Amino acid sequence: MNLEPSASTPSLIESPAELLERFESHAPGLVQIKPKVVFMKIEASDPAPVSMKINVPSSGIGSVTLLEASALVSLVKLVKPRKIFEFGTFLGYSTSLLVENSADDCAVYSLDLGDSHVSDKPLAAFAEADLRSDGDINDEYLRGAQGARGPHYTTALSAADRSRLSLLQQDSRKFDPADHGLEGSVDLVFVDGGHDTEIVTIDTANARKMVGDSGVIVFHDFNSNIHSDVTTFVNGLAKHEAIVCIQHTMLAILLVGQAGRDFLKIGA
């Protein structure tokens, strides 16, 4: 897995002040920050230690790494969302992070194909080398594993946390935020569903509808060496908008409106 920036990625930003200055003095575009910039923002947001609940992720295929989990949870702490939407529940690892690290009154939605999706191929028939080198095979495996195993990490959530979580089972290409009253009402969206251009384009359009004029949209698999459509798509967005990617992760953050400006100012 390649977690290094592509050749076009600009130089590394080392502090919240430098990040804010970059967006105040230049046109929008793609910037890369060191992970410590996110953690410096956390320190600046609260002088007391900030508690986070992060179980060490499985080293298997398909979920976020420990560093990505830490950064994602930090974004939750910084944005303080009242509503979160996730494309791509998979086994519920990132879903549980989003629920357990958001406020007690934050509603969390996570969408995946669900058990209606039946894989044509048994999971045991996938070779690990193929899963790590071919994006289409990897996606086929993820859909099959999700259908077969379901969001089992979410079963460990407390009853109170579980009551804030809505698990939606639907092909995201057919998803309409208006059906769930979500237009313009979501503060943080995590885009980590299907990885081809069609799905990422549709999921991002719906993410935009959900955040409206203010919010934060986080993409996973930016600069993945197998899901190149995501990288191409996010690089395309960065021609016109502010995108922040985090070094040594596959996270890229689209900052929209006031929530984006507020995020940039923390600790700067």
Ligand SMILES: C[S@@+](CC[C@H](N)C(=O)[O-])C[C@H]1O[C@@H](n2cnc3c(N)ncnc32)[C@H](O)[C@@H]1O
């Ligand atoms: C990379 S996994 C998500 C990982 C999860 N966010 C985590 O970090 O633990 C991608 C998920 O997207 C789902 N997916 C793929 N295409 C989809 C579609 N068209 N609609 C909904 N979900 C889809 C797959 O079933 C799979 O579970």
